Every structure is written in structure tokens, then in C-alpha cells.
Amino acid sequence: MTLLRYTISRFVQAIPVLIGISFITFVMVNALPGDPVAIMLEGQEVDRETIEAVERRYGLDRPFHERFVTYMLGLVQGDLGYSFHRDMPVSQLMWIRLGPTLMLVFSAFVFALVTAVPLGVLAAKRRNEPTDHVSRLVALVGVSTPSFWIGIMLILIFAVWLGWLPSGRLVYPWRDPAHYGFDGRLELYYQTIRHLLLPMVALGTLQMATIMRIERSSMVESLQEDYVQLARAYGVPERTILRKHAFRAAQLPIITIVGLNLSTALGGAVLIETVFEINGMGRLLIQSIQQLDYQVVMGVTIVLATIFVIGVIITDISYAYVDPRVSYGDRE
Amino acid sequence: MATTEGQLDGKDGGGEPQIGWRHTFQQVKGDPTARFGLYVIAIATSIAVFSAVDANLSRATMGVYPDYTIGEWLPVLENPERMPPPTEMEPYQPPVFAEGGSWANPLGTDQAGRDYLSRIIYGARVSMAVGFFATFLGLTGGVLIGAVAGYYGGRIDDVLMRFVEIIYSIPALVLVIVFTVFVSGGNPDVIYAVLGVGIATIPVFSRIIRSRVLSVREMDYIEAARAAGVKDRNIIRRHVIPNSFAPVLVYATLQIGFAILIVAGLSFLGYGAQPPTPDWGQMLNHAHGQMHVNPWMSIWPGVAILITIMGFNLFGDGLQDALDPRIDN
Numbered sequence: 001m002t003l004l005r006y007t008i009s010r011f012v013q014a015i016p017v018l019i020g021i022s023f024i025t026f027v028m029v030n031a032l033p034g035d036p037v038a039i040m041l042e043g044q045e046v047d048r049e050t051i052e053a054v055e056r057r058y059g060l061d062r063p064f065h066e067r068f069v070t071y072m073l074g075l076v077q078g079d080l081g082y083s084f085h086r087d088m089p090v091s092q093l094m095w096i097r098l099g100p101t102l103m104l105v106f107s108a109f110v111f112a113l114v115t116a117v118p119l120g121v122l123a124a125k126r127r128n129e130p131t132d133h134v135s136r137l138v139a140l141v142g143v144s145t146p147s148f149w150i151g152i153m154l155i156l157i158f159a160v161w162l163g164w165l166p167s168g169r170l171v172y173p174w175r176d177p178a179h180y181g182f183d184g185r186l187e188l189y190y191q192t193i194r195h196l197l198l199p200m201v202a203l204g205t206l207q208m209a210t211i212m213r214i215e216r217s218s219m220v221e222s223l224q225e226d227y228v229q230l231a232r233a234y235g236v237p238e239r240t241i242l243r244k245h246a247f248r249a250a251q252l253p254i255i256t257i258v259g260l261n262l263s264t265a266l267g268g269a270v271l272i273e274t275v276f277e278i279n280g281m282g283r284l285l286i287q288s289i290q291q292l293d294y295q296v297v298m299g300v301t302i303v304l305a306t307i308f309v310i311g312v313i314i315t316d317i318s319y320a321y322v323d324p325r326v327s328y329g330d331r332e
Numbered sequence: 333m334a335t336t337e338g339q340l341d342g343k344d345g346g347g348e349p350q351i352g353w354r355h356t357f358q359q360v361k362g363d364p365t366a367r368f369g370l371y372v373i374a375i376a377t378s379i380a381v382f383s384a385v386d387a388n389l390s391r392a393t394m395g396v397y398p399d400y401t402i403g404e405w406l407p408v409l410e411n412p413e414r415m416p417p418p419t420e421m422e423p424y425q426p427p428v429f430a431e432g433g434s435w436a437n438p439l440g441t442d443q444a445g446r447d448y449l450s451r452i453i454y455g456a457r458v459s460m461a462v463g464f465f466a467t468f469l470g471l472t473g474g475v476l477i478g479a480v481a482g483y484y485g486g487r488i489d490d491v492l493m494r495f496v497e498i499i500y501s502i503p504a505l506v507l508v509i510v511f512t513v514f515v516s517g518g519n520p521d522v523i524y525a526v527l528g529v530g531i532a533t534i535p536v537f538s539r540i541i542r543s544r545v546l547s548v549r550e551m552d553y554i555e556a557a558r559a560a561g562v563k564d565r566n567i568i569r570r571h572v573i574p575n576s577f578a579p580v581l582v583y584a585t586l587q588i589g590f591a592i593l594i595v596a597g598l599s600f601l602g603y604g605a606q607p608p609t610p611d612w613g614q615m616l617n618h619a620h621g622q623m624h625v626n627p628w629m630s631i632w633p634g635v636a637i638l639i640t641i642m643g644f645n646l647f648g649d650g651l652q653d654a655l656d657p658r659i660d661n
Contacts, residue, residue, distance in 0.1 A: 020498035031515045144642040146596050149634035152620055156627050267505030271597050289513050301510055305502045
């Protein structure tokens with residue numbers, strides 16, 4: 001099978017999963033007892049007829065399976081429903097909120113990779129030396145600490161006490177600088193980075209710790225491989241061995257772990273966006289849950305899960321691309 | 333047929349590979365970090381279990397009554413007329429090392445004047461209970477699904493693993509939040525959190541056990557049992573699951589830490605344990621709003637979560653090393 005056919009088949013395989021995700025989300029959200037319209041109109045003087053009219057408008061008077069089919073048909077056409085509270089289509093809302101979340105998650109992974117890979121290699125190279133112990137301790141603390149608490153601590157230290165960095169909100173590089181009252185592009189980018197720094201570290205620490213652990217053990221294994229031993233026997237300098245021979249092969253597990261960790265990162269983004277008051281998908285989810293704006297809750301859940309599914313497919317494909325040994329057939 | 337079955341699952345194990353539990357235990361005992369993890373787990377568990385009958389519950393949950401121990405409380409409870417008037421406690425007392433702090437409340441008091449240290453100690457109960465029960469739930473569900481899928485293969489395998497993949501694709505925290513809020517009918521509580529986290533952890537367990545079962549089912553003793561006419565159900569229960577269990581156990585230890593982490597996040601958002609139950613995530617929720625006024629409130633619940641989860645991670649890592657034949661200690 002060629003890489004292209006493999007790519008296509010991976011996407012085709014994802015279709016039932018996406019349908020399943022939509023179904024489970026639909027079932028969970030519709031498990032809510034009580035009438036969403038009544039909740040929405042709570043406190044307002046409305047007669048029975050108005051409620052029925054609203055119900056008809058949103059199709060709530062029809063049975064469960066019919067509503068699901070309608071919802072799925074809409075989903076296929078990119079229609080995620082309508083937000084009661086914000087009075088706009090969910091898909092439109094999603095476009096506004098997707099950017100901040102993707103920027104946050106992406107930067108967290110960049111931070112994690114940039115710090116974890118060198119540290120993991122160093123720890124593997126100096127195995128059982130102080131450097132190794134320190135980096136393992138950092139990794140251990142990293143996987144054991146709730147990201148939102150790291151966020152709170154970072155705000156306390158760098159925003160409240162030291163006053164170096166802003167304590168929340170993001171500045172978006174795709175906006176017009178005049179919107180924020182900045183002089184030009186350069187200041188906009190500078191402010192973007194300043195605002196992104198703390199949430200990025202808060203969300204990225206868990207990823208950094210996980211990647212560092214994998215990188216270390218993978219490098220340790222890689223350094224014991226026969227071809228590395230052989231290179232050593234030939235007198236190839238240790239630095240070259242590390243860079244050219246051991247390193248490349250050791251990066252394969254990292255690709256996989258980045259894909260799988262996308263799930264924890266997206267979940268973590270919900271918390272980090274709440275702590276830092278970032279108006280992304282996660283904060284939207286929490287706000288919509290509070291308002292019981294259930295179409296938005298469904299939309300966010302499905303979109304986040306879809307991002308994860310696509311992320312895993314991309315990592316699978318890049319894995320197959322990087323590692324020539326991978327066969328595209330049945331992978332057990 | 334009953335006799336054949338009885339013989340096959342007899343004590344001699346029918347030549348099944350034995351997991352060296354004693355050996356594992358020795359290894360873990362010799363590993364100082366794993367031992368440290370075990371101590372942390374033991375302390376947190378005993379706090380969680382025994383604080384139920386220990387002192388200062390009133391200080392932790394109500395804060396308006398004097399800090400009687402349970403021995404002093406009982407006579408009071410039996411004679412309501414002897415109930416003392418509530419003593420007003422000062423909210424937002426600073427901790428002892430800060431200006432204005434006192435040893436009466438070493439870590440200060442919270443918004444209702446409740447002793448912060450007592451609340452942190454009591455917070456272990458919710459976290460540990462959720463960690464254990466949710467993991468147990470996920471483990472049971474995951475092992476069942478994984479074992480059945482791996483053993484039968486084919487269609488059943490496809491369907492079950494697809495289901496697992498679907499659950500796995502929804503970010504765990506998002507799944508747990510939506511489940512907790514909507515399935516509870518808008519009244520989230522710990523019990524829904526346990527259920528939600530349990531469901532969210534099914535995929536990990538079922539995948540691990542499935543991959544083990546795939547190799548175990550090819551073993552001669554399974555073949556022999558099948559030839560002897562042992563029912564599939566019994567083969568899975570008596571032979572397949574026990575022989576695929578070791579990696580699951582390691583993962584369960586690590587997973588308890590993960591469950592505590594998820595529930596802390598859930599409570600932080602306000603959908604976990606509800607007031608007045610003391611809970612670390614919920615305490616951080618309030619502390620977040622107090623960051624500029626009472627910054628110290630944010631520190632301790634986080635430290636408590638960190639230490640507890642670290643205990644499970646250390647122990648789990650030690651267990652993994654001990655059970656992994658490739659690592660020679």
C-alpha cells in the first residue's frame with residue numbers, strides 16, 4: 001500500500017468513530033432531565049404557546065432518534081446547531097473560539113518538545129548521574145502536578161508578586177494591532193508571546209514531563225543497540241553517535257506520544273483557559289454548561305474529539321513516513 | 333465435565349506461568365523510591381479512612397463549633413441541650429508564618445472560618461475514594477471488554493474496540509465534565525464523578541489487557557482447556573484474565589493518580605465534590621478568586637494533590653520495574 005492509500009484508509013476508518021463520538025455525546029447531553037426550553041426561558045413570562053413554538057423551531061418536540069438523525073445530517077453539512085444563549089450558529093461560535101485553543105495547545109507542545117527532548121537525551125547520556133536524577137525528579141513532579149495549579153502558581157509568582165507578566169487573557173497575532181492599541185505588528189507579536197508564556201508553560205509541563213520520560217528511556221534503549229555499539233567499536237566519536245545514530249531512531253515513540261497526549265492537552269486546555277480567562281473552546285464549554293446551552297456543549301465536545309482523532313491520524317501518517325519499517329497493512 | 337474443569341483449574345495451575353509476586357514484593361521493597369511512594373499512599377489512605385472517626389470534623393466541615401474530638405462530641409450529641417453555642421470563627425486567617433497568624437490554625441482559615449489544615453487533611457478522603465473506586469470501575473469494565481475482545485477476536489473484537497476507541501477519543505476531562513453535569517441532571521456530585529472517571533479509564537485498561545490476551549490465548553494450556561470442553565466464559569475468567577493481569581495492576585496504580593488529577597480538575601471547575609465536603613480541587617476553586625487578597629490559600633491544596641499523586645506514580649514505577657523482566661536490578 002502506498003502512503004497515499006494508507007492516508008485515505010485511515011481517514012475512512014475514522015468515520016465510524018466520529019459518528020460514534022457524536023452519538024455518545026448526543027446521548028449524554030440529552031440525558032439531562034427537564035426541558036431545555038423551559039430552562040432557557042426561566043424567569044420570563046411565557047405562555048405555553050411560546051414554549052411550543054420555540055420547541056418546534058429547534059425540533060425539540062420530535063422523538064429522540066429523529067432528532068439525532070437531523071442533528072447528524074446537519075453535522076455532515078457543517079451545521080452544529082444553534083446557541084440559545086448567544087443567539088448565533090454554533091459553528092460560527094466555534095470558528096471564533098478554535099483559534100485561541102489551537103494556539104495554546106500548539107505552543108504547549110512546542111514548549112514541551114523544546115525542553116523535554118534535550119533534557120531526555122542528556123539524562124540518557126548521563127544515566128544514573130546527578131543530571132539524570134534531577135531530570136527524573138522534574139519529570140516526576142511534572143506528571144504529578146495538576147496543570148491548573150501550576151497555572152495559579154505561575155500567576156501568583158510572575159503576575160501578582162513579581163509583576164513581570166500579565167495574569168490572563170491572550171493577545172491574538174491575527175488581529176489588527178490597532179484593536180489592542182499597539183503601534184505595529186512587532187509590538188503585537190511581542191505582546192502575544194508575553195501573554196502566552198504562562199498558560200503555555202502551565203499546559204505544557206505535563207507534556208514536557210511525559211515526553212522527557214519517554215525520550216530518556218527510548219534513548220537509553222537506543223544507545224544499547226548493536227549498531228551503536230558497532231559505531232563505538234569503530235571509534236566514532238560519542239557526540240556523533242548520539243546525534244547521528246542513536247537520536248533519530250529514538251524519536252519514533254515521541255511522535256506517537258505527542259499524538260496520544262493531544263487528548264490530555266485538549267482536556268487540560270479547558271482548565272487552563274478557565275484559570276487564565278482565555279476565550280477558547282474550553283472556556284466556552286464551561287460557560288455553556290453553566291447556561292445549559294446544550295447545543296454548544298455538544299458542538300465543543302464533538303469538535304475537540306475530532307481534533308484529537310485527526311491529530312492521531314496525522315501522527316500515524318508521519319510515523320509511517322519517518323519509519324521505513326512500518327508496513328501499512330494490519331498493524332497489531 | 334465438571335471433573336475435568338475442576339482438574340484444570342486446580343491449584344497446580346496446569347503448568348501456567350506463575351507471576352512471581354513474592355519476587356516482585358522483594359524488588360519493590362528494595363527500591364527506595366517505590367517504598368517512599370508506598371508510604372505516601374499508606375499515609376493518605378489511612379488519613380482518608382481514619383479521619384472519619386478522628387477529631388476536628390467540625391473544624392473541617394462546619395467551622396462554627398469548638399474543636400471537640402469524637403470522644404468529646406458523642407456525649408454532646410446524645411444530649412442536645414448541652415450543645416454549645418457556635419463560636420464565631422474568623423474567616424481568611426493567615427497561616428502561622430505570616431503576620432497575624434496563630435498556631436490555632438496553622439495554615440489559616442478559609443472563607444467560612446474553617447481550619448484550612450483540617451480541610452486539607454479531610455480533602456484526602458474524597459480524592460482517595462474517587463481515585464480507588466473510579467479506577468476499580470474502569471479496571472473491571474476495561475478488563476472485561478479487553479479480555480472478551482482479545483479472546484474471541486473477529487467481529488466481537490472489532491465492535492468492542494471501536495467502542496473503546498470512541499470513548500478514548502473524547503478528552504477524558506471533557507467526557508467526565510459532560511457526563512457529570514448532564515447525566516446527574518444538573519446536580520453534579522462525587523458519585524457521578526466516580527462513574528465518569530471510571531468510564532473514561534475503560535479504554536486504557538481494555539487495550540492493555542487485550543494485547544496481553546492476544547498472546548495468552550495462543551498458549552497450550554488454553555488450547556488444552558478448550559479441548560477438554562471448558563466453557564469460554566470459564567476459560568476467560570480462570571485462565572485468560574489471571575495470566576494477563578500483571579501489566580494491568582501496574583497501570584491501575586498509575587491510573588489512580590490520573591483519576592485524582594481528573595477529579596481535582598473537575599472539582600476546580602465546580603462539578604466534583606460539593607460544599608461543605610472538603611475537597612482539594614474545590615478549595616483551589618475558591619482560592620483562585622482570592623489570589624490577590626489571600627495568595628497563601630492557593631498553595632496547600634495543590635501541594636496535597638501533588639504529593640498524593642506522586643506517591644502513586646513512584647509506587648507504580650517501582651512496580652513496573654519489578655515486573656519488567658528486561659530491567660535487571
